[in-house]
Amino acid sequence: MRRKTRKLLTYVVGVGLLVLLITQLVRYRQEKVAASRRKHRESMLHQEEKKLFPKHKKGLELSDDLDRIDWHDHVLIKRDQERRGPGEQGKPVDLTAEERGPHAYEECGFNIKASNKISMDRAIPDIRHPNCATKKYVQDLPDVSVVIPFHNEGWTTLLRTVHSVLNRSPEQLVHEIILVDDFSDRSHLGKELEDYVAKLNPKVRVVRTKQREGLIRTRLLGAQVAKGEVLIFLDSHCEANVNWLPPLLEPIALNKKTIVCPNIDVIDKDDFHYETQAGDAMRGAFDWEMYYKRIPIPDEIKNPDPSDPFESPVMAGGLFAVDREYFEELGGYDPGLDIWGGEQYELSFKVWQCGGRMVDAPCSRVGHVYRKFVPYKVPAGVNLGKNLKRVAEVWMDEYKEHLYRRRPHLRQTNMGDISGQLQLRERLKCKPFKWFMKVVAPDIILHYPPVEPEPAASGEIRNKASNLCIDSKHGGAQAEVRLDQCVKGGGIMNGEQDFRLSWHNDIRPKGRTFCFDAQMKGGTLILFACHQMLGNQHWLYYEEKQQLLHKVTGSCLEGNSDSKSLFLSECNHKNPMQQWSWEKTNSTYLHMMNTGKCINTPEC
The missing domain is CATH 3.90.550.10 (Spore Coat Polysaccharide Biosynthesis Protein SpsA; Chain A)
Structure with a gap:
């Protein structure tokens, strides 16, 4: 009985060693094949990479010399x-x-x-x-x-x-x-x-x-x-x-x-x-x-x-x-x-x-x-x-x-x-x-120039009819922008009324990265993270009409002196609640923005 057990144990150990040996040989073979594949491919493609990547600032052209398949x-x-x-x-x-x-x-x-x-x-x-x-x-x-x-x-x-x-x-x-x-x-x-x-x-x-x-x-x-x-x-x-x-x-x-x-x-x-x-x-x-x-x-x-x-x-x-x-x-x-x-x-x-x-x-x-x-x-x-x-x-x-x-x-x-x-x-x-x-x-x-160009307009934005100013109140994303008494006219001192119409064609509080944003005609004016990609944050200011145009909707910014709300409305240059005066403007820069000669580019 002991002899049979010993033989069986010897057989099991032998099979185990054989399986381990085969496993190691298979793994060695796989690694060798993988290395061979890489070496073969790199050898074949040494010249092809030059055709794919000729120089900086040139198109990446594919060579037709290699075997290609539909994957x-x-x-x-x-x-x-x-x-x-x-x-x-x-x-x-x-x-x-x-x-x-x-x-x-x-x-x-x-x-x-x-x-x-x-x-x-x-x-x-x-x-x-x-x-x-x-x-x-x-x-x-x-x-x-x-x-x-x-x-x-x-x-x-x-x-x-x-x-x-x-x-x-x-x-x-x-x-x-x-x-x-x-x-x-x-x-x-x-x-x-x-x-x-x-x-x-x-x-x-x-x-x-x-x-x-x-x-x-x-x-x-x-x-x-x-x-x-x-x-x-x-x-x-x-x-x-x-x-x-x-x-x-x-x-x-x-x-x-x-x-x-x-x-x-x-x-x-x-x-x-x-x-x-x-x-x-x-x-x-x-x-x-x-x-x-x-x-x-x-x-x-x-x-x-x-x-x-x-x-x-x-x-x-x-x-x-x-x-x-x-x-x-x-x-x-x-x-x-x-x-x-x-x-x-x-x-x-x-x-x-x-x-x-x-x-x-x-x-x-x-x-x-x-x-x-x-x-x-x-x-x-x-x-x-x-x-x-x-x-x-x-x-x-x-x-x-x-x-x-x-x-x-x-x-x-x-x-x-x-x-x-x-x-x-x-x-x-x-x-x-x-x-x-x-x-x-x-x-x-x-x-994105390292040194930002001067803004096309800056300072307070005052409404002609109500003599109130736009105030973002240091709000963050989704915060509503409203009207309030102008700080320079004796208003409250915790407001935020100093804005920039930047070369990105967006409007933002000075020194901050939140911008005026509006979703649709009739929608309220809010702050949103500046993305510098125009869209909902693309604004134009027409100095003669004193209107702020929201380019993507073709609407103008309008205020309500009673509710102090700001919203987009159909443009009407005769409506004094759509008339806004910036504290400082660069007329030449504004003209280039408005005529399409300077859109989201510092070369103005």
């Missing part, structure tokens, strides 16, 4: 076109009054009740440029690790992100999807999530932080455990669109020192309808307070085919693809950055200044839910201004002074030790920020 999943496309139901085809979800109420937003900062009515596999409209439908991409593309960080995310938005990636990606290109949980405390994101993804697809897994780390370090954790050749970072409330992956990967296949961003569409926070952003394909930029902006593509770098990739100075931040080895070579994100904010500038500046490049791929489209508000608090003691100061001190050289002039409190902000980042910049032999501004982003200064 579209035509069966899925046809099936998606036939789908019907709530939110299908990107249409708005029907909601009751209660479902539209404030409680629907408390959990996630967007209407989770709308999301919960929509299928995980819903179809969204293919709103790509028509040329994208016939484009072919390199046959030998790298595989990817899709990293999705989250903290207390809604169940349906998180999993719809995962489903859309799995459904609309070629299976052989997806090495894994990594959901990185940043210390969530909602029960559905624990074992329930792990069980769900285990049944969904073996390529999906959940990893977790041991404490609250914030978005930046959570992304880094995902990158550290990833095994795919390319890292793709997505937010946890996205939907990948038709054939999104090949156009995101081809520029990296042709030049691994390239970061590629998809065209980000809008999933409405209220009813989850799907639409393109205003202006569609545009370059990423920033103003000198370091707020992210989008600006038109200059004519000199526009591609003959608008569906081809184009260079962009900075990324929006949350959605991009980067070669995993190159990301490590760049040092990933600065580990001294806290929670979120500024990381998109740090990585963008580093890529460009240190020998890489960044492009947007118009044929790669991903929808994103822009929250109504951030539903969680920043941990006590964290100063997000620290991030901007670290970026400025490491990468922006003398240009950092433009930031400090607008945010002087940053001069006293403790940014921690940056010696490691300065050594990284030296080791990578990075170019100065002046080079970045002159070669990569000369158009930013045209839209």
Whole structure:
């Protein structure tokens, strides 16, 4: 009996060792094949990358010398076109009054009740440029690790992100999807999530932080455990669109020192309808307070085919693809950055200044839910201004002074030790920020000059009929702007009556970044964060008629002396309640604005 037991034990041990040996051989073979694929591809594409990226300020032209295939999943496309139901085809979800109420937003900062009515596999409209439908991409593309960080995310938005990636990606290109949980405390994101993804697809897994780390370090954790050749970072409330992956990967296949961003569409926070952003394909930029902006593509770098990739100075931040080895070579994100904010500038500046490049791929489209508000608090003691100061001190050289002039409190902000980042910049032999501004982003200064031009009009805005002044009362977003007794006429001293009609064609209180905003004819005048993109904040002042015209509605600003309200009304130059006098005006500048010779540009 003992002899039989010993033989059986020997047999089991032998089989176990054999399985372990085979596993190691298979893993070694896979790694060798992956290395061989990369070496073969880089060898074949060494000359092709020069054709794709000839020079700065030139269009990115694709070569026809390589084998390219149609990566579209035509069966899925046809099936998606036939789908019907709530939110299908990107249409708005029907909601009751209660479902539209404030409680629907408390959990996630967007209407989770709308999301919960929509299928995980819903179809969204293919709103790509028509040329994208016939484009072919390199046959030998790298595989990817899709990293999705989250903290207390809604169940349906998180999993719809995962489903859309799995459904609309070629299976052989997806090495894994990594959901990185940043210390969530909602029960559905624990074992329930792990069980769900285990049944969904073996390529999906959940990893977790041991404490609250914030978005930046959570992304880094995902990158550290990833095994795919390319890292793709997505937010946890996205939907990948038709054939999104090949156009995101081809520029990296042709030049691994390239970061590629998809065209980000809008999933409405209220009813989850799907639409393109205003202006569609545009370059990423920033103003000198370091707020992210989008600006038109200059004519000199526009591609003959608008569906081809184009260079962009900075990324929006949350959605991009980067070669995993190159990301490590760049040092990933600065580990001294806290929670979120500024990381998109740090990585963008580093890529460009240190020998890489960044492009947007118009044929790669991903929808994103822009929250109504951030539903969680920043941990006590964290100063997000620290991030901007670290970026400025490491990468922006003398240009950092433009930031400090607008945010002087940053001069006293403790940014921690940056010696490691300065050594990284030296080791990578990075170019100065002046080079970045002159070669990569000369158009930013045209839209956001470091030194602001003088306003076209300034000071108090006094109503002719009532002799009352416009007063914003130091309000914030959505605060109503009203009439009040003029401060200079002996009125109350806690008012805010000093305004600027800026070269952005907006009106704002002096030294602040809230602007006059109105939604429709008859609507009241409110303050809203200045976006410098015209639209609801586009104003013209006609000095002779003394009228303030709201350009997008064609209405004029009118006051009511009894209620002290301000609203848009049909223009009538004979109505004294529509007549306003500014304290100071620049007539030449106003004329250029009004005749279209100077619209949202400092060159006036």
